[in-house]
Amino acid sequence: MSAGVxxxxxxxSIVFGDDVNTDxxxxxxxxxxxxxxxxxxxxxxxxxxxxxxxxxxxxxxxxGRNFGCGSxxxxxxxxxxxxxxxxVVARSYSRVFFRNAINxxxxxxxxxxxxxxxxxxxxxxxxxxxxxxxxxxxxFPFAPFPPVLREILEAGGLIPHLMAKxxxxxx
Amino acid sequence: xxxxxxxxxxxxxSGLTDLQPGQIVDAYPALYMSHTxxxxxxxxxxxxxxxxxxxxxxxxxxxxxxxxxxxSKIAGDHRLSRGFREKMGIKNFFDVNAGIAHVxxxxxxxxxxxxxxxxxxxxxxxxxxxxxLGTGVGFxxxxxxxxxxxxxxxxxxxxxxxVKGPLPEGVYPKDVMLKLIGDISADGATYFSVEFHGDWVExxxxxxxxxxxxxxxxxxxxNAFVPPDAETMRYLEEHGVDMSTVQPLASDPDAEFSRTIExxxxxxxxxxxxxxxxxxxxxxxxxxxxxxxxxxxxSCANAKxxxxxxAARYLKGKTIAPGxxxxxxxxxxxxxxxxxxxxxxxxxxxxxxxxxxxxxGACAGSGGAMADGEVTLSTANRNFRGRMGSYESSIYxxxxxxxxxxxxxxVITDPRLVLA
Numbered sequence: 001m002s003a004g005v006x007x008x009x010x011x012x013s014i015v016f017g018d019d020v021n022t023d024x025x026x027x028x029x030x031x032x033x034x035x036x037x038x039x040x041x042x043x044x045x046x047x048x049x050x051x052x053x054x055x056x057x058x059x060x061x062x063x064g065r066n067f068g069c070g071s072x073x074x075x076x077x078x079x080x081x082x083x084x085x086x087x088v089v090a091r092s093y094s095r096v097f098f099r100n101a102i103n104x105x106x107x108x109x110x111x112x113x114x115x116x117x118x119x120x121x122x123x124x125x126x127x128x129x130x131x132x133x134x135x136x137x138x139x140f141p142f143a144p145f146p147p148v149l150r151e152i153l154e155a156g157g158l159i160p161h162l163m164a165k166x167x168x169x170x171x
Numbered sequence: 172x173x174x175x176x177x178x179x180x181x182x183x184x185s186g187l188t189d190l191q192p193g194q195i196v197d198a199y200p201a202l203y204m205s206h207t208x209x210x211x212x213x214x215x216x217x218x219x220x221x222x223x224x225x226x227x228x229x230x231x232x233x234x235x236x237x238x239x240x241x242x243s244k245i246a247g248d249h250r251l252s253r254g255f256r257e258k259m260g261i262k263n264f265f266d267v268n269a270g271i272a273h274v275x276x277x278x279x280x281x282x283x284x285x286x287x288x289x290x291x292x293x294x295x296x297x298x299x300x301x302x303x304l305g306t307g308v309g310f311x312x313x314x315x316x317x318x319x320x321x322x323x324x325x326x327x328x329x330x331x332x333x334v335k336g337p338l339p340e341g342v343y344p345k346d347v348m349l350k351l352i353g354d355i356s357a358d359g360a361t362y363f364s365v366e367f368h369g370d371w372v373e374x375x376x377x378x379x380x381x382x383x384x385x386x387x388x389x390x391x392x393x394n395a396f397v398p399p400d401a402e403t404m405r406y407l408e409e410h411g412v413d414m415s416t417v418q419p420l421a422s423d424p425d426a427e428f429s430r431t432i433e434x435x436x437x438x439x440x441x442x443x444x445x446x447x448x449x450x451x452x453x454x455x456x457x458x459x460x461x462x463x464x465x466x467x468x469x470s471c472a473n474a475k476x477x478x479x480x481x482a483a484r485y486l487k488g489k490t491i492a493p494g495x496x497x498x499x500x501x502x503x504x505x506x507x508x509x510x511x512x513x514x515x516x517x518x519x520x521x522x523x524x525x526x527x528x529x530x531x532g533a534c535a536g537s538g539g540a541m542a543d544g545e546v547t548l549s550t551a552n553r554n555f556r557g558r559m560g561s562y563e564s565s566i567y568x569x570x571x572x573x574x575x576x577x578x579x580x581x582v583i584t585d586p587r588l589v590l591a
């Protein structure tokens with residue numbers, strides 16, 4: 001059990017396709033806010049109210065290739081946290097979305113086999129310690145995060161990680 | 172086995188040797204750029220208890236995405252940024268009048284070959300036009316770099332793109348990049364350091380190289396790179412860089428590239444990226460005749476001096492089609508001044524263009540919004556749904572030549588059919 005990441009993260013899933021871009025995840029017009037909850041109310045707004053309603057009921061975002069492509073906006077990750085998403089499971093990520101996820105404390109795992117198995121609305125659980133994504137009775141392994149990324153994730157993100165480090169150095 | 176540029180640049184920035192692709196290292200950037208996200212960095216720094224800055228002279232701030240302020244909230248964000256600049260003595264601060272961060276930093280001599288540069292903007296890959304390793308990060312990482320001076324970086328594999336030229340009349344570097352992105356797709360270069368090579372690349376101006384390196388991001392690149400040469404040195408000198416501090420890096424002749432791609436530019440026709448993904452690319456013949464409501468000539472991809480000059484060439488003595496809005500947003504104040512001095516601005520205005528202040532403008536959703544069902548043809552680098560107003564509007568991407576020719580006809584038009 002690590003400080004910042006629960007053993008099991010998950011719940012109902014919402015499934016997207018390939019190349020979901022940052023402007024769809026959180027439109028640029030809302031970047032004037034950095035409040036995750038407020039941002040969360042606008043997450044996936046371009047896709048319409050039905051998608052947003054399903055998102056609010058979901059705890060795991062499932063996607064195909066290149067999730068989060070486009071802008072470097074960190075709010076693409078924090079808006080998901082704000083709307084209650086606990087983890088993202090995708091075939092692959094854009095590099096800057098992946099960085100932002102780690103740095104804001106959102107568990108984002110690459111697991112193509114699990115993506116193949118997940119249907120909209122399935123219960124999906126990510127076991128961070130064991131390195132598995134569980135869908136129904138089946139568990140799919142994902143490659144563990146490198147130690148330096150784990151440290152950041154487990155602290156709840158880059159800024160909390162640094163603040164904890166500074167506090168420790170002071171004492 | 173020789174080393175790639177990316178390996179060498181990260182060895183320089185980390186102080187380590189013998190790096191291998193896949194390794195994760197602590198790297199110390201030469202510059203940390205924040206744009207309109209600056210206020211978010213400052214708020215984050217305040218939350219951290221205002222720790223001491225690692226090196227304030229490596230901080231660069233440019234108020235570009237929403238300039239001038241449109242709301243009192245944004246005016247407050249700008250005021251916070253100016254206050255921080257005063258309080259901390261940040262010398263590399265560019266206000267709402269300056270233009271797009273990437274272009275402004277290069278014009279002010281802040282980007283040097285071999286430097287690692289991070290920015291709160293995905294198109295930070297553009298710094299490769301001057302032989303630097305530029306890459307985009309979130310605002311928390313910029314804030315962390317202000318304090319610690321470093322960030323974790325994965326040493327990337329490298330990809331070589333060889334472009335065969337010359338290009339036919341009416342075809343430009345933008346078309347080459349749209350073709351490449353369409354061919355390899357939006358994640359075809361993900362995590363890669365993308366290097367541009369070949370005689371044609373060597374023949375390009377620094378401004379044209381910016382277009383290549385900027386758009387490499389749309390294929391997912393971590394960074395992009397054109398090997399520095401005499402043209403690079405000319406640009407650096409012209410923009411006030413102390414040449415004694417310049418130490419270029421480039422890949423060794425026997426360096427390993429994971430992938431090599433050749434693009435034949437000699438037979439290329441103008442390319443169009445159609446809604447709503449950048450890699451949705453077709454030759455112009457497939458969409459010629461599509462009605463446009465607005466044409467936008469702007470962005471860090473294609474609103475530099477040469478881009479405006481190309482547009483003016485197609486617009487000189489002509490008038491844009493009735494009912495079409497032509498919005499021109501120069502990339503920087505310096506570019507705007509030069510275009511004003513030599514008559515380009517007059518040509519554009521006489522043709523019916525709406526000339527705005529320099530900055531990101533409509534590309535970042537600041538002005539130039541569309542209503543439901545409208546279509547914009549844009550010289551920018553993104554056509555994502557809802558980026559310019561209504562979620563039910565559409566964005567097509569093209570070169571400045573296609574944009575200018577289409578503004579005159581009111582429909583997507585092949586510039587090769589227009590210019591006498």
